[in-house]
């Protein structure tokens with residue numbers, strides 16, 4: 001999969017001297033929030049295996065179910081009222097996945113069928129998607145018994161520039177991770193993990209700069225790292 005820098009169609013104003021910053025949790029039933037999350041996922045994680053099937057699959061098979069059934073927590077960072085990034089995280093990495101796939105087979109199959117009928121060329125992405133599903137099952141609960149996971153995470157490039165950070169003093173990615181870390185701590189955890197493609201150098205450097213420890217693995221058939229983080233290092 002060729003990784004490209006995430007892009008967004010709409011123009012974004014230049015960094016201001018000050019900016020309002022807010023993290024909004026997406027609550028069950030917040031349909032607009034689920035739409036915004038889907039858009040953020042497609043824009044920022046469009047290189048991922050499930051995004052290849054289009055926004056309908058991302059919305060219906062992941063966020064709609066996961067948010068409404070509280071299988072995942074999702075929070076959106078807003079700068080001056082605009083979505084700047086998002087994070088999806090869980091204190092039950094094994095159950096969230098088993099429930100999404102296992103208890104909603106018909107929904108998953110229906111959504112995938114729609115995606116494939118509307119663009120049959122998407123069929124070529126099936127093997128990688130299946131490998132990801134099976135890899136996650138293989139990880140089980142014992143691979144990294146941390147109990148929590150950051151499942152999806154990203155920030156629009158315009159909020160990652162040194163200029164934006166110098167002017168606003170806001171590191172959106174760090175704020176989002178701190179938000180998830182606070183939730184994990186409230187539930188009694190002190191570590192988390194994320195699974196990152198080995199070619200995602202920027203994300204790996206980001207996590208490493210925050211104290212993340214990398215263990216190489218193969219995930220979804222591609223070289224990856226399991227990143228372990230002490231939540232205390234984030235504050």
Ligand SMILES: CC(C)(COP(=O)(O)OP(=O)(O)OC[C@H]1O[C@@H](n2cnc3c(N)ncnc32)[C@H](O)[C@@H]1OP(=O)(O)O)[C@@H](O)C(=O)NCCC(=O)NCCS
Pocket residue numbers: 006044045152153154155156159160161162165166171172173174194195196197200202203205206
């Ligand atoms: C993961 C991700 C959020 C990391 O972003 P990042 O750019 O490393 O984030 P940082 O906050 O560390 O750095 C942002 C900028 O601020 C600079 N910076 C970092 N710390 C700073 C500080 N204390 N003061 C001033 N500037 C700082 C960095 O050098 C960088 O500027 P540059 O782009 O000119 O080098 C981002 O790469 C991303 O959203 N990627 C797409 C989605 C993705 O791959 N997600 C991970 C899936 S697991």
